[in-house]
Structure formats: structure tokens, C-alpha cells
Amino acid sequence: MAEQPEYDLVGIGNALVDVVAQTDDAFLNSNELSKGGMMLVDTDQASALYDRMPPGIEASGGSCANTMAGFAALGGNGAYIGKVRDDQFGTVFRHDMQALGCDFDTAAATDGPATGRCLVLVTPDAQRTMCTFLGAACLLTPDDLDKDVIRNGRVVYMEGYLFDQPPAQAAFIEAAETAHAAGREVSITLSDGFCVDRHRDAFRDLVEHHVDVLFANEVEICSLYQVDGFDDALQQVRGHCKVACLTRSEKGAVIVSGDEVHVIDAAPVSKVLDTTGAGDQYAAGFLYGYTRGMDLQASGKIGAITAAEVIQHYGARPEADLRDAVAALG
Amino acid sequence: MAEQPEYDLVGIGNALVDVVAQTDDAFLNSNELSKGGMMLVDTDQASALYDRMPPGIEASGGSCANTMAGFAALGGNGAYIGKVRDDQFGTVFRHDMQALGCDFDTAAATDGPATGRCLVLVTPDAQRTMCTFLGAACLLTPDDLDKDVIRNGRVVYMEGYLFDQPPAQAAFIEAAETAHAAGREVSITLSDGFCVDRHRDAFRDLVEHHVDVLFANEVEICSLYQVDGFDDALQQVRGHCKVACLTRSEKGAVIVSGDEVHVIDAAPVSKVLDTTGAGDQYAAGFLYGYTRGMDLQASGKIGAITAAEVIQHYGARPEADLRDAVAALG
Numbered sequence: 001m002a003e004q005p006e007y008d009l010v011g012i013g014n015a016l017v018d019v020v021a022q023t024d025d026a027f028l029n030s031n032e033l034s035k036g037g038m039m040l041v042d043t044d045q046a047s048a049l050y051d052r053m054p055p056g057i058e059a060s061g062g063s064c065a066n067t068m069a070g071f072a073a074l075g076g077n078g079a080y081i082g083k084v085r086d087d088q089f090g091t092v093f094r095h096d097m098q099a100l101g102c103d104f105d106t107a108a109a110t111d112g113p114a115t116g117r118c119l120v121l122v123t124p125d126a127q128r129t130m131c132t133f134l135g136a137a138c139l140l141t142p143d144d145l146d147k148d149v150i151r152n153g154r155v156v157y158m159e160g161y162l163f164d165q166p167p168a169q170a171a172f173i174e175a176a177e178t179a180h181a182a183g184r185e186v187s188i189t190l191s192d193g194f195c196v197d198r199h200r201d202a203f204r205d206l207v208e209h210h211v212d213v214l215f216a217n218e219v220e221i222c223s224l225y226q227v228d229g230f231d232d233a234l235q236q237v238r239g240h241c242k243v244a245c246l247t248r249s250e251k252g253a254v255i256v257s258g259d260e261v262h263v264i265d266a267a268p269v270s271k272v273l274d275t276t277g278a279g280d281q282y283a284a285g286f287l288y289g290y291t292r293g294m295d296l297q298a299s300g301k302i303g304a305i306t307a308a309e310v311i312q313h314y315g316a317r318p319e320a321d322l323r324d325a326v327a328a329l330g
Numbered sequence: 331m332a333e334q335p336e337y338d339l340v341g342i343g344n345a346l347v348d349v350v351a352q353t354d355d356a357f358l359n360s361n362e363l364s365k366g367g368m369m370l371v372d373t374d375q376a377s378a379l380y381d382r383m384p385p386g387i388e389a390s391g392g393s394c395a396n397t398m399a400g401f402a403a404l405g406g407n408g409a410y411i412g413k414v415r416d417d418q419f420g421t422v423f424r425h426d427m428q429a430l431g432c433d434f435d436t437a438a439a440t441d442g443p444a445t446g447r448c449l450v451l452v453t454p455d456a457q458r459t460m461c462t463f464l465g466a467a468c469l470l471t472p473d474d475l476d477k478d479v480i481r482n483g484r485v486v487y488m489e490g491y492l493f494d495q496p497p498a499q500a501a502f503i504e505a506a507e508t509a510h511a512a513g514r515e516v517s518i519t520l521s522d523g524f525c526v527d528r529h530r531d532a533f534r535d536l537v538e539h540h541v542d543v544l545f546a547n548e549v550e551i552c553s554l555y556q557v558d559g560f561d562d563a564l565q566q567v568r569g570h571c572k573v574a575c576l577t578r579s580e581k582g583a584v585i586v587s588g589d590e591v592h593v594i595d596a597a598p599v600s601k602v603l604d605t606t607g608a609g610d611q612y613a614a615g616f617l618y619g620y621t622r623g624m625d626l627q628a629s630g631k632i633g634a635i636t637a638a639e640v641i642q643h644y645g646a647r648p649e650a651d652l653r654d655a656v657a658a659l660g
Contacts, residue, residue, distance in 0.1 A: 055429045055430055056422075095380060095386075096385035
């Protein structure tokens with residue numbers, strides 16, 4: 001194995017194709033969907049909801065994959081691990097990841113459920129409500145981990161959504177152990193408040209014992225510690241992992257690392273069109289700086305820029321070329 | 331059969347899913363693609379080009395289907411006839427058409443090639459260059475025509491691209507004869523200058539003997555008559571069909587019907603982002619007015635509005651609700 005890591009970042013997540021449609025509150029209400037949340041649905045539920053949905057646009061998605069897309073767009077060198085089926089959506093997902101310059105060599109499943117889909121309903125207030133049919137993404141197991149890839153990455157980054165399926169949860173733990181055994185770092189995002197509710201104990205154990213760099217928004221970190229106030233959550237997370245990046249939408253982000261605390265303002269935006277992808281792209285920007293050895297303040301500023309870009313257009317992956325803006329930060 | 335037609339418009343076309351990616355002139359040149367044109371490719375060529383393409387967005391497309399989408403968005407009552415396969419892209423295409431309120435009941439093919447795809451390369455000058463893998467769309471034959479649907483439509487509208495496959499060409503002719511036998515009108519678009527080059531004699535025969543309402547842009551109508559100047563083409567087309575709508579991008583459109591000639595300015599646009607879909611949406615707007623019994627001037631103004639909307643955003647189907655703007659015309 002080369003002494004120098006081959007990859008800056010290795011991402012592991014649910015490989016999904018988004019089906020994005022514009023809708024309104026009445027549609028969410030009549031389908032009993034909780035605005036802004038991510039709900040898991042089975043094949044039949046996904047199919048029934050899709051039948052009622054307005055026309056959509058299909059685009060590769062998946063939280064961690066979106067982060068890897070942003071990371072690659074900044075010039076970062078990444079690899080992705082996740083499970084698709086050998087179907088048309090799986091081909092689209094793989095094409096898009098590889099076309100971005102992110103390695104993605106996990107074998108596609110040859111039977112079982114179709115490539116996973118996230119039905120994304122965007123309301124006029126720029127919020128996204130998501131119903132995810134995990135499909136083949138469920139089939140990710142420890143056997144799918146290319147351990148040489150993990151050992152060759154400076155940081156392995158995983159999404160909390162993986163905890164929704166036991167085999168993926170096992171893969172999550174094994175990837176973390178593989179990375180640590182090779183002297184690498186482990187980073188996770190808590191992904192979603194409801195996801196934290198579903199797996200609170202497992203996440204607490206992870207954050208206390210396995211995670212070097214944690215990403216969480218205000219709802220997620222408060223859910224993790226079952227506290228009402230952000231500052232209470234902040235006090236609890238300090239010391240639990242090497243670095244915690246706590247994002248607060250327009251209030252910016254707080255980055256804590258032992259005694260070091262940074263409060264970084266959100267980057268200015270002219271008009272918010274579609275908020276999701278913000279967390280994914282914040283992580284992409286922060287980790288781009290972090291894996292290049294930048295300090296926490298500079299890394300946090302990059303995260304603020306990449307998050308601001310993605311909420312000003314539809315879609316969860318960056319459209320603008322941010323390399324110049326990031327280079328200007330030094 | 332009811333005396334009152336059930337449908338305002340029945341569209342017949344190549345059912346395709348667009349795969350849209352941003353690219354540059356260098357990419358077009360290195361892949362020997364002629365900017366602004368539509369090139370037919372086979373499975374292997376489509377696959378090889380897709381492998382080289384940047385990440386894309388998938389959306390239902392197909393020229394005539396885009397027109398039907400715009401027609402439905404204006405409140406028109408339409409039905410579509412076209413061929414997909416029973417695969418994921420076919421499901422997306424059917425969902426999107428039905429979700430728009432356009433009936434689409436042509437049976438999906440259960441074997442043979444996959445649902446057709448159009449690889450769309452958008453350059454920074456807002457032009458689209460298209461490579462189409464027709465796939466299952468090729469399989470459209472006269473047997474797929476639901477003749478009751480055609481007899482129940484005020485106007486049957488067909489895309490010239492259908493002429494690229496003999497069985498679809500036969501379906502085209504049979505649909506026109508069915509419509510005329512039921513006292514309905516037949517409308518076509520010439521689709522593309524290269525398409526006219528490939529099938530000039532057949533198109534001339536159609537325009538002279540079978541078509542009531544013709545849509546063509548400047549390149550297409552000049553190609554049809556093998557003349558260099560627009561006015562020469564205009565003089566030739568007069569009298570060949572009941573109505574000819576000749577579109578000229580920012581110069582607006584000329585509508586001729588016997589001795590009646592209208593020169594309608596283009597509607598104002600603030601910024602052109604993506605020009606294709608302009609012709610499809612012009613036809614949607616014009617036919618919306620025309621099938622409601624509006625005069626040619628009013629119908630032409632609606633076409634100008636719907637064409638202007640679609641070139642101001644990415645994608646070939648309308649995003650804005652134009653019903654108020656159209657109602658204001660009167």
C-alpha cells in the first residue's frame with residue numbers, strides 16, 4: 001500500500017435516483033406526508049405515491065453520493081461505495097458518479113429489488129419532502145466494502161441513513177473499524193431527525209466511540225441528546241468526537257473540536273429555491289478543506305460557500321464551478 | 331361516436347426520455363457532433379457517447395410529446411400515441427404524460443429494444459445538440475394506432491421524426507387518412523432540417539396532399555423546397571396546405587392560409603437559456619388557440635408566448651403557468 005492515500009475521501013451511502021416534482025402543501029396533506037422529512041416507503045407505497053405525483057425530473061441522488069459529487073466538483077479525489085441494481089436507473093447512477101470523476105466500482109445486484117429511488121416533493125417554500133424506496137441500496141452488506149479503497153482514503157464518510165437497514169449498519173461499523181485500523185479518520189452525518197429518532201442509541205455509541213468528524217444540523221443534534229436547545233446539545237457533543245460541525249441553516253454553523261470553537265456565518269444567498277442538498281454540500285465543502293489540511297475555520301468557510309450555492313437552484317448537486325471562490329479563501 | 335370530439339388534439343410521435351447534460355463546443359467537436367442538429371444513433375453509439383457525457387438529468391421528452399405536455403398545461407384536452415418498452419424509462423415516460431392529464435394508452439413493447447433516449451448536449455450558447463437512440467419508439471406500427479382516439483380528435487398532430495422509420499411512416503399515413511375520413515384535420519411539424527433532407531420527397535407529397543396545418547422553421551421549409559431564401563419558401567408553401575406556420579426564432583413567425591398572411595413578432599424574452607422545445611411549444615400554443623376556434627392571429631400570439639416561456643429555462647416542457655397570459659389575449 002502506498003504511504004500517500006490514493007483518495008482524499010471515500011463515501012459510503014444509499015445509492016438512489018431522485019424523482020423530483022414541484023407540488024404544494026395540499027398534496028403533502030392529502031398524502032399524509034410530513035413536510036421536510038424523509039420517510040421510508042416500500043415498493044407498493046412508492047408506486048402508489050408515484051402514480052399520484054405530478055411529472056418529475058430524474059437525477060442521481062443519495063445524500064452521501066451528493067456529497068461525493070460536490071467533493072469531486074471542487075477537485076477532490078474520491079471513491080464511492082453503494083449498491084444499485086443492473087437496471088436503467090442503476091446505469092444512470094453509476095454513469096453520473098463516474099462522469100464526475102468519483103470512482104464507483106461496487107458491483108450492481110443482479111436480482112432483487114430495483115435501484116432505489118427517492119420521491120422528492122418540492123413545495124413553493126423551497127422545502128423538500130422525501131419518500132425513499134431503498135430498493136437495491138438495502139442490499140449493501142459488509143461484503144460490498146472494498147477494504148483497500150477504505151484503507152487508501154484519508155477519511156471515510158458515511159450517511160446516517162445507512163442505519164435504516166441492519167446489513168448496511170454492519171457495513172457502516174466494519175468500514176469505520178477498517179479505516180481506524182489503517183490510521184484513517186471516520187466521518188458521519190446524522191442525516192435526518194427522524195433517522196436519529198429511529199436509531200438514537202446506536203448513533204450515540206458511534207459518536208462517543210467511533211467518529212472523528214461529525215456533521216449534524218440543529219434538529220439532528222438535539223434529537224441525538226434529547227434536548228430542546230442548541231446550546232445544550234453543543235455542550236454535550238464537545239469532547240465526544242474530534243470535530244463536530246453543527247449546521248443551523250441561515251444562522252451558519254458552529255464547529256467544535258475540544259476547546260476550539262468556531263462560529264461561522266452562512267454565506268449570502270440571493271434567493272433560496274430548494275433547501276435540501278444544503279447539508280450534503282456543506283459536508284462536501286468542509287471535508288474538501290479538512291482533507292487538504294486546512295484549519296477548521298477555513299474548512300467551515302468552504303462548507304458555507306458550497307451549501308449556499310446548492311440552495312439557490314433546484315437539485316442537490318452543485319451547478320456552479322466553485323473552485324475559484326474556494327481558492328480565493330487561500 | 332359522439333358528435334363532439336372527445337379530444338382537442340391527438341399527438342403521434344417518438345416516445346423518448348431525454349438525458350440532458352451541460353457541455354461545451356470542444357466536446358461536440360471531439361465527438362464529431364454537428365451543433366444544433368439531431369443525429370440518429372444505434373445502441374452501441376448511444377452507449378459509447380453516454381459513457382463520455384458529463385452527469386445528466388433525465389426527463390420525458392420527444393418532440394410531439396413535448397407539444398402535448400404544453401397543450402395539456404394550457405388546459406387542452408389531448409391524447410398521445412407512441413411506443414415505449416416495459417422498462418424504467420418507459421414507466422417514467424407514461425407517468426409523466428398521464429400526470430399532465432394527457433391520455434396515453436399505447437401498449438408498451440414487452441421485448442425488443444429499450445425505451446428510446448435522446449442524449450441532449452446543451453452548450454453555453456443555449457443550443458441543444460441531440461443524439462437519438464429511437465429504441466422502442468421504432469416499433470410503432472399502424473397496429474398501435476387507436477383509431478377511435480384519432481377519429482375523436484379535432485386535429486391529429488404528428489412529428490416529422492416519425493419518418494425516420496418505415497413502420498412509423500406507415501402509421502403516420504394511416505393516421506392522416508383515418509383523421510381525414512372522419513372529417514378531422516391533420517397537422518405535422520417538419521421537425522428538423524436534416525430530417526427533411528432524409529425524407530424530402532415524402533414530406534413534399536404529404537404537404538401537398540395530406541396536411542392541413544404545417545409547422546416548419548426557416549431551415550426546414552427552405553430544405554423542403556431546396557431554396558436559399560425564406561421568402562422563396564414562403565411563396566412555394568402558399569396554397570399547399572390550409573395553414574402553414576413558419577417560425578423564425580427571434581424574428582417571429584409568418585402564418586399563411588391562402589390569401590391570409592400574418593407576421594407575428596416573437597414574444598419578449600429576458601434571457602435565452604436553452605432554445606430547443608421552442609418549436610414544440612410554439613405548436614402547442616398555436617394549436618391550443620386553433621382547436622378552440624380562435625383566429626390565426628390570436629393562435630399565433632399564443633404560440634409566441636409559449637415558445638418564449640420554454641427558451642428561458644432548461645428543459646423542453648413548460649414550467650410557468652401560462653393560462654392567465656393566454657386568457658388575457660382573449
